[in-house]
Amino acid sequence: xxxxxxxxxxxxxxxxxxxxxPFCQLYPDxxxxxxxxxxxxxxxxxxxxxxxxxxxxxxxxxxxxxIPKENINxxxxxxxxxxxxxxxxxxxxxxxxxxxKDLSQLDQLFISTxxxxxxDLLLKCWPWLEELVRRxxxxxxxLSDPKCQTIQPLIESCTIWPKSIQLFxxxxxxxxxxxxxxxxxxxxxxxxxxxxxxxxCLKELCNSLHESAGVRCSKSWLAKYTxxxxxxxxxxxxxxxxxxxxx
Numbered sequence: 001x002x003x004x005x006x007x008x009x010x011x012x013x014x015x016x017x018x019x020x021x022p023f024c025q026l027y028p029d030x031x032x033x034x035x036x037x038x039x040x041x042x043x044x045x046x047x048x049x050x051x052x053x054x055x056x057x058x059x060x061x062x063x064x065x066x067i068p069k070e071n072i073n074x075x076x077x078x079x080x081x082x083x084x085x086x087x088x089x090x091x092x093x094x095x096x097x098x099x100x101k102d103l104s105q106l107d108q109l110f111i112s113t114x115x116x117x118x119x120d121l122l123l124k125c126w127p128w129l130e131e132l133v134r135r136x137x138x139x140x141x142x143l144s145d146p147k148c149q150t151i152q153p154l155i156e157s158c159t160i161w162p163k164s165i166q167l168f169x170x171x172x173x174x175x176x177x178x179x180x181x182x183x184x185x186x187x188x189x190x191x192x193x194x195x196x197x198x199x200x201c202l203k204e205l206c207n208s209l210h211e212s213a214g215v216r217c218s219k220s221w222l223a224k225y226t227x228x229x230x231x232x233x234x235x236x237x238x239x240x241x242x243x244x245x246x247x
Contacts, residue, residue, distance in 0.1 A: 014091075014095055014241055014242070014244070015042075015241070015243075015244055016095070016099055016239065016240075016241050017038065017041055017239045017240045017241075019237040019238065020037060020041060020239050020240070021235065021236075021237060021238055033198040033199065034198065034199040034222075034224060034240070035198075035199055035204055035205045035208045037240070038205065038209065038242065039205075039208045039213060042209065042212075042213040042215060043213050067236070069102065069103075071229055071231050072103065072227060072228070072229070072230065072236075073107045073108075073227070073228040073229075074100065074105075074107050074108075074225065074226075074227050074228075075106070075107060075108045075110070075225070075226045075227075076092075076096055076106050076110070076223055076224065077110040077111075077144060077166075077195075077197065077224045077226075078092055078093075078110065078111055078112065078221060078222075078223050079113075079114075079199060079221060079222040079223075079224075080111060080112070080113055080121070080220070080221050081114055081219055081220060082115075082118070082121055083220045084125065084220045084221050085220070086128040088220050088221050089128050089129070089132075089221070090128075090132070091243075092221055092223040092241065093106065093132055093137055093223075094137075095223065095241045096223055096225045099225070099239070100225070100227070100237075104137075105136060105138065105139055106137065106138045106139065107140065108138075108139065108140050108141075108142055108163070108164060109129065109132070109138045109140070109141055109142065110141075110142040110143065110164070111125070111129065111141070111143055111144065112143075112166075112199075114201035114202065114203070116145055116146060116147050117147050117150060118150070119149060119150040119153050119154070122143075122146075122150055122154050123153060123154065123157060126141075126154060126157075127158075129141050129160075130158065130159060133160055140163035140164065141160060141161075141162050141163060142162050142163055142164035142165060142166065143164075143165050143166070144165075144166040144195065144197070145166065145168055146165060147181070148180050148181055148184055151165075151181075151184055151185075151188075152184070155188060161188065162190055164190065165181075165190055165192050166192075166193055166194070166195040167192060167193070167194055167195070168195055168197070168198070197224070199222075202219045202221075202222060203219060205222060205242075206218075206219055209242075215242075215244060216244060217242050217243060217244050218242075218243035218244065220243060221243060222240065222241070222243075223240065223241040224238070224239075224240050225237075225238065225239055225240075225241070226238045
C-alpha cells in the first residue's frame with residue numbers, strides 16, 4: 001500500500017509522496033504541474049475512504065524489475081529559496097536516497113530558485129552542492145531556468161561547473177535572452193534540456209497546499225525526483241518530498 005511517510009524531525013515533518021506515475025495515469029486531466037500534482041495527490045489521500053487508491057499507487061523503493069542498475073538514471077530537482085540552509089539541502093538529498101534505497105548517488109541535481117536573477121543565492125549555496133559531489137552523493141550539478149547574469153559569476157567562482165541547464169520551453173520563450181543563454185551554454189559546453197515544471201516559487205505551492213489540503217509546507221525547499229531508464233529514455237518513477245512546517 002502507498003502511504004505518506006512522515007519522518008518526524010523536531011518541529012517539522014517530511015512528506016514522501018512515493019511513486020506518482022500510477023496516480024497521474026489515473027487522473028489524465030491533471031496539467032502535470034508540480035503544484036497540481038502534489039495538491040491533487042494529498043487531497044485524494046485525505047478524501048479516500050477506501051484503500052482502492054492505495055492499491056493502485058506503489059510506494060515500493062525497489063528498482064523496477066528487469067532493468068539493470070547501471071541503466072538507471074536518478075535526477076533530482078531541488079527548489080530552494082533564500083531561507084534554504086546547507087543542512088536542508090543535505091536533508092533533501094539524503095531523503096531521496098533513503099526513499100530509493102538501492103541507489104547511493106544522484107546522477108543529476110538541478111537547482112531551481114524563485115528569483116532567477118539572484119546570483120548571490122547561487123553563489124552562497126553552490127559550495128554546499130560541490131561538497132555533495134565530493135562526498136559521492138551527487139554525480140553532476142545543474143541549473144533550472146538560470147539567467148545569463150547568474151551563470152557567468154557562478155562559472156568564474158565555482159570549482160565544479162554546472163553540467164546541464166534545464167529550460168522551460170514555450171515558443172514565446174525564444175527571445176533574444178534565451179538565445180544568449182543558449183550561446184553561453186554552448187561556449188561553456190553545458191548541456192541544455194527542456195522541462196515542464198511550472199513552479200515559479202515555493203510560495204505558490206504553499207498557498208495551494210494550505211487552501212486545498214490544509215497542509216502548511218515549509219517555504220525553504222522541495223525535492224522532485226525522477227527515475228529514468230537511460231537506454232529507453234522513459235520515466236520509471238517520479239515523486240516529491242515536501243517539508244511540512246508544524247510550528
